[in-house]
Amino acid sequence: MGSVVEINPLTRLEGHGSVKVYLDGARVERVELHLSESPRLFEALLVGKSYAEVPDIVCRICSLCSTVHKVTALLAVEDALGIEVSERTSLTRELMLNGATVQDHALHLYFLVLPDLLGVQGVAELAGTAPELVKQGLAVKKVGSLIQETVGGRLIHPVNIRLGGLGRAIPKHELTQLRDELRLALPACREVCRLFSTPFPFPRLPEPAFLALEPSSAPLASRRLRLGGDRSFAVREYREHVEETLLPHSNAKLSKVMGVDATVGALARLHHGPALSEGAREIFKAHRHELIGKDIRGNNLAQAIELCDAAERALELVERLLELGAAPEAGIAAAPHGGTGTAACEAPRGVLIHSYSFDDAGICTQADVITPTALNQAAMGRDLLALARGMEGEETARMTAALERLIRCYDPCISCSVHTFPL
């Protein structure tokens, strides 16, 4: 006798989704992940807009990832128009991305994942049972927010980063304040991983094929993606390697990369051996055996290590910007011309690709956004099935709790995921 167990809505994550587990008796037949966010259609909305408008509009895809959407869009438009930016502008963008990572990983770990570890329903109970941890999480998150606010001019959908430059130079006293706040917050950032190294008590999952940008000393200059240990391709040629298909039960398309179900995100990045900051390197060394060669259950710990890395790196960047001194970095008035530009960045939850084509008047003729959650969708489905099968016969409530927890390991962002390429 067949039955269906449904988790609807999925909670403690961004956007709208649900999961259906199809059972035959106790046997799990299949699991469907529904990313049921309303279609957002940004790629279609961008067609007909000018190159200068694209980054301001497209960052509205997602609030959690608005900084990285904006930076990626700026890089892609600049690639199309051949605009070069100064070191100061580039470092400022990098600082913004690190701030976003601190803010976003802190939100996810302390407020969306931690309730699972403490056996409560969410932030409200958390504030009652673990007020100190909430305070700590808010303090860590706040320093990320401060970077967005000071440098980006706004916490969500930042305004100060623009084509070719910045809206305003960040004055010395504001950078000094950021530096002081970062120094104060660093000890707490280094502690985060203690909370999230608890092993996830469920059956082993399939081995992921990790996809991330190739590590580079200048993260915004990385132009190759690496899959697993030995395969790689140029970001510019992503269309030849990323294949998207429509699913009947999801508004996000399913992506396969070089024919496999890729996994992107913090754990993928750590597998590719990035140059970590000093404190993060130490922590990674201590936890390496829990991460390398492991499945997605290690992703939250990887995020905690990245949070520390991002905070330390942000401090280095602020110090470097203080050395460079403030100077106006007005945006460049580019002469529009036809062309296509592509760029990829590492969003908190994984690889993000933007690609745009413009006509001779600088009007967008085609826009494409490939998001980390769309890339992870196939692997998420595979792991949900493996976990459900591994828990056959267990109580339904236990199984659904585990499935939700698995999804939170991926840290999906569903508003992002329902943006897809014209087939």
Place this chain on the structure above:
Amino acid sequence: MKPVRLAIAGLTACSGCQLTLLNCEDELADVLRRFELVYFPMAQSGGRKEGPFDAALVEGAVSTPADLDMLFSLRNASRLLVAYGTCAAFGGVAAMNNGQSTREELLRTVYGGQGSLPESFAPAPFGNFVSVDWTIRGCPPEKDEVVELLAALLAGTLPPVRSYPVCTECRSRENLCLLLEKGELCLGPVIQGGCNARCPATGIACEGCRGPVREANVAQELELLLERGFGRDEIERRMNRFKPGWDYGQRR
């Protein structure tokens, strides 16, 4: 005193308005103590969307039958309904092309020419379907205005209504006028203030994320921009970014 019971939810949106509440790091612990988050799926499992609520803060445009169901359900379950952010109040970015292309054209562009399409209609603000008790503007909203509303709810009231353009705050900050002095496409004169001219203070022209100010002189803004050499298409594209369907003849 009984805690104030809240629903916080989103329809077709980026979750930025809900995130703005979670970004109130200094106030959040206090908010969690004083309010009961009965339904807040982004941050809380096991919620009840049936309520009842004292207030429902809902973000996003209405663009699918599921959005509409959720909106009616929350309206019915809540004493106050707050259109939380520009999408809820005006349609927002999702609605920018409402005047130019049909929903089906946009869906076909993204989901391909063949096969069935997700159910979706032209994104619309809450006011098209239900009565709205309060509006918080902005993409994203200002944290201060969220905290102000929550404080008012605790006091059993609503905040005072603001009605002045971005220029009022911009001038009082003594910013360089991007429209008159630099000839940029700034929408400050016709857009509701309350953001303390955040973007112009950063050297970025107002993109209009807070929607129209009452008695906006839209015709004068259009003339000013046309005189400065901007094309009608470009001006309308910018005006429509957060709210489609302006009356370009409106003088007050």
